[in-house]
Amino acid sequence: MKCYLIQSVWLAATVACLPVLSCKDDDQPQPESKEMGILIQTDATFGAVLTDSAGMALYFFSRDADGNTACEGNCRSMWPAYYSSHAAESEGIDPEDIGTITLADGALQTTYKGWPLYFYANDDAPGEIEGDGVGGNWFVAKPDYTVMLVQHQLIGGDGALYTSDLTPGEGQTRHFVDSYGRTLYGFVQDRYNTNNFTKPDFSNNSVWPIYESAIGSLPSVANPADFAEITVHGRTQLTYKGWPLYYFGQDAARGETKGVDFPQAGIWPVLNPDSPEALAP
Structure with missing residues (x-):
């Protein structure tokens, strides 16, 4: 009988400690949150370039001289518009250089220094810049x-x-x-x-x-x-x-x-x- 009581007390104490251990785990340092918005990355060929938060290259279109997009119809399938409500939040990006335009279908597109920003569909992974020079009209976006x-x-x-x-x-x-x-x-x-x-x-x-x-x-x-x-x-x-x-x-x-x-x-x-x-x- 005495052994049973001692065992019960030990089990209760063990169970009571479990939440405390769990709380201590919650106090451990957490990974830093992923940077958001437009990033300035360094490329071996192009130097400083603009990317999205995942490292995908962004581009300017030469026909967007007036700040409006001239990429419409089939162009959109190869050059999807970039938009982020956090575009101006990354280090090195001047919020004054960030803007937003509304497309014909009501979607939004982010601009940098007045240039609408695009992805290139053939860039398959972060760090790829395959769209620069396409048609003589597309150039990787750069801050400078x-x-x-x-x-x-x-x-x-x-x-x-x-x-x-x-x-x-x-x-x-x-x-x-x-x-x-x-x-x-x-x-x-x-x-x-x-x-x-x-x-x-x-x-x-x-x-x-x-x-x-x-x-x-x-x-x-x-x-x-x-x-x-x-x-x-x-x-x-x-x-x-x-x-x-x-x-x-x-x-x-x-x-x-x-x-x-x-x-x-x-x-x-x-x-x-x-x-x-x-x-x-």
């Missing part, structure tokens, strides 16, 4: 592009449409923009790496502001050797094939090309990989 290449309809300041040779008409023209989609121009009276427009006091800089930028990341179709930096009255201006690069002061939004016919077509052309080199001084 100096220039980007777009393919867009040129529309002058009076609303007239222009082709790539700056004659009136409809047609897509490839040309360089800055990282936020603002159009860049050359000036026909400039010479190789020589700015002949900007006054020493910059009193005319509001009309055609110089593009003040050092050389950074470039789209894969651009030749880094074609870019240089010059000093213009104490400021740095980026050049392409010897052409000093400018904005047009009246281009108020990304994708606008009002400068192509100011004061007439051909004086301030847009530039692309097919543009000739500037003339020697």
Whole structure:
């Protein structure tokens, strides 16, 4: 009888301890939660690139110059839109660079610096970047592009449409923009790496502001050797094939090309990989 009582007491004590042991397990350090949103990853070929939280590469489309998606219909099956409500939450991502657009079907798509973001269907695993350069229109998304290449309809300041040779008409023209989609121009009276427009006091800089930028990341179709930096009255201006690069002061939004016919077509052309080199001084 005594043995039975002792055994019962021992069993009760053992059972009573079990919840306590379980509680101690709950207090053990837990794995850190997975990072959310857009990540900046380093790729051996492309350098700093943007990915989703799982490491899948994100892309820009050159036809999205105005910040709206031009990828519709069958395009969507190969280039699915990226969206995350947590896009701006990761380290290194400036929340000011993150936006959202609404697609025709009501779905949402995240933008970075105004560029809608996409996946590439043929990227099968994190770290793959197979979509860069596809069709000459798709480029891996990067946080630090100096220039980007777009393919867009040129529309002058009076609303007239222009082709790539700056004659009136409809047609897509490839040309360089800055990282936020603002159009860049050359000036026909400039010479190789020589700015002949900007006054020493910059009193005319509001009309055609110089593009003040050092050389950074470039789209894969651009030749880094074609870019240089010059000093213009104490400021740095980026050049392409010897052409000093400018904005047009009246281009108020990304994708606008009002400068192509100011004061007439051909004086301030847009530039692309097919543009000739500037003339020697």
